[in-house]
Amino acid sequence: MSQSTIQLKFSPVGIHPFNETNKHLFDNKIDDKAIFVTEPFFLFSYESYLSGDSFAFRAMLGFLNDAAAKPALTLHIGLKQRLVQVWRNSFSIGAGANLYGRSLWSSIPGYVQENHWGANGSWEYKLGFMGELEYALFLNDKNDLTLSLLYGHQQNTFTFTIGYKYWISSIIKNPKKCGNCPFQKTSKHWNP
Numbered sequence: 001m002s003q004s005t006i007q008l009k010f011s012p013v014g015i016h017p018f019n020e021t022n023k024h025l026f027d028n029k030i031d032d033k034a035i036f037v038t039e040p041f042f043l044f045s046y047e048s049y050l051s052g053d054s055f056a057f058r059a060m061l062g063f064l065n066d067a068a069a070k071p072a073l074t075l076h077i078g079l080k081q082r083l084v085q086v087w088r089n090s091f092s093i094g095a096g097a098n099l100y101g102r103s104l105w106s107s108i109p110g111y112v113q114e115n116h117w118g119a120n121g122s123w124e125y126k127l128g129f130m131g132e133l134e135y136a137l138f139l140n141d142k143n144d145l146t147l148s149l150l151y152g153h154q155q156n157t158f159t160f161t162i163g164y165k166y167w168i169s170s171i172i173k174n175p176k177k178c179g180n181c182p183f184q185k186t187s188k189h190w191n192p
Contacts, residue, residue, distance in 0.1 A: 002048060002049055002050075002169065002171060002172070003048075003049040003053055003167075003169055003170055003171055003172050004046070004047060004048045004049065004167075004168045004169050005045075005046070005047045005144075005165050005166060005167050005168060006044070006045070006046055006047075006165075006166050006168060007043075007044070007045045007046075007047070007146065007163055007164065007165040007166070008042065008043070008044055008045075008163060008164055009041075009042070009043040009045070009146065009148060009161040009162065009163035010040075010041065010042055010043075010161060010162055010163065011039075011040075011041040011043075011150075011153075011159040011160060011161040011162075012038065012039075012040055012041075013030070013036055013037065013038060013039065013159065013160075014036075014037045014038075014039035014041070014064075014066075014067060014153075014154065014157045014158070014159050015035060015036060015037075015157065015158040015159060016034060016035055016036075016037060016067065016156060016157055016158075017035055017158065018156045020155075020156055021112045021114055022068070022105065022111060022112055022114065024110060025067070025068045025105065025108055025110060025111065026067040026068060027067070027068055027069035028065075028067070028069055029067075034067075037067045039064055039065060039066055039067055039154075039157075039159070040064060040065050041062060041063070041064035041153060041159060041161070042062060042063050042064070043060055043061070043062035043074075043153065043161065043163075044060065044061050044062070045058055045059065045060040045061075045076075046058065046059050046060075047080060049172070052172060053082075053172050054081060054082035054085075055079070055080070055081050055082075056079065056080045056081075057078075057079060057080075058076075058077075058078055058079070058080050058094060058096070059076065059077055060074070060075070060076040060077075060078075060130075061073070061074070061075055061076075062074040062075075062076075062153055064153070064154070066102055066154060067154070067157075068102075068105055068108060070102055070103040070105065070108075071102070071103050072100070072101060072102035072103065072154060073100075073101045073102075074098060074099070074100055074101070074130070074153045074154065075098070075099040075101070076096055076097070076098045076099075076130050076153075077096050077097055078094055078095050078096015078097065078130065079094065079095065079096060080092055080093070080094035080132075080134075081093055081094070088137060088138040088139075089135070089136070089137060089138070090135070090136045090138070091133070091134070091135055091136075092132075092133075092134045092136065093131070093132070093133055093134075094131065094132040094134065095129070095130070095131045095132070096129075096130060097127065097128075097129065097130075098127070098128045098129055098130040098152055098153075099125060099126075099127060099128075100125060100126045100127075100128055100154055100155055101123055101124070101125045102123065102124060102125075102154075103122060103123060103124075104119065104122055104123065104124055105124070106124075126155065128152055128155060129152050130150065130151065130152035130153060131150070131151045131152060132148050132149065132150050132151070133148065133149045134146055134147070134148040135147045135148070136165065141167065141170065142166060142167045142170075143164070143165070143166060143167070144164075144165040144167075145162075145163070145164065145165075146161075146162070146163040146164070146165055147160070147161070147162055147163075148160065148161045148163065
C-alpha cells in the first residue's frame with residue numbers, strides 16, 4: 001500500500017461574497033448582506049499518493065446544513081500537490097470536480113429558479129469545481145493538524161476548515177531518486 005491518509009474537517013460558517021439569485025432565502029445569515037452564514041459542514045477525505053510524497057489523488061464526501069438551512073452534501077474527486085514543506089509545516093493546493101447535492105429549494109416560498117440544477121426526487125444536484133489551499137502541521141508519524149481555505153464545497157461558497165489527518169500508511173510509492181546519495185541502488189548495481 002502506498003502512502004495514504006484519511007482526514008476529517010469541520011467548518012461552522014460559509015462565506016458568500018458573490019451576488020446570488022436566492023440570497024434572500026439564507027436562513028442562518030450572520031450579517032445583513034448574507035455574506036457570512038452559519039452552515040455546519042463536515043468533510044471526510046481519503047488521499048493516496050501517486051508519486052513521491054507530494055502528489056496525491058483524493059476523494060471527499062461532505063455533509064452540511066446549507067445556507068437555506070436544508071440538508072446538503074458534496075462529493076469531490078481531484079488531485080493535490082504539496083507546494084512547500086519546512087520542518088513540521090507544509091502547504092498544499094488541491095483541485096477537482098465536485099458534485100453538489102441539496103434538498104429541493106423549490107419548496108421554499110420565494111424561491112427563484114436557478115439554472116443547471118437537476119432534480120432527483122426530493123433532492124437536486126449540480127456539477128461544479130472545488131479548490132483548496134491547505135496548511136498541515138506534523139504532530140507525529142501518524143497525525144497532522146490541518147487548516148484549509150476551501151472554495152466550492154457548495155456553489156459560490158468559501159469556507160475555512162480545521163481538520164485532523166491520520167496517516168494509514170507512510171510507505172512512499174515511486175520515491176524520487178537522490179542525485180548524490182552515496183548508496184542509492186540502481187537497476188544494475190549499488191553506486192559507490
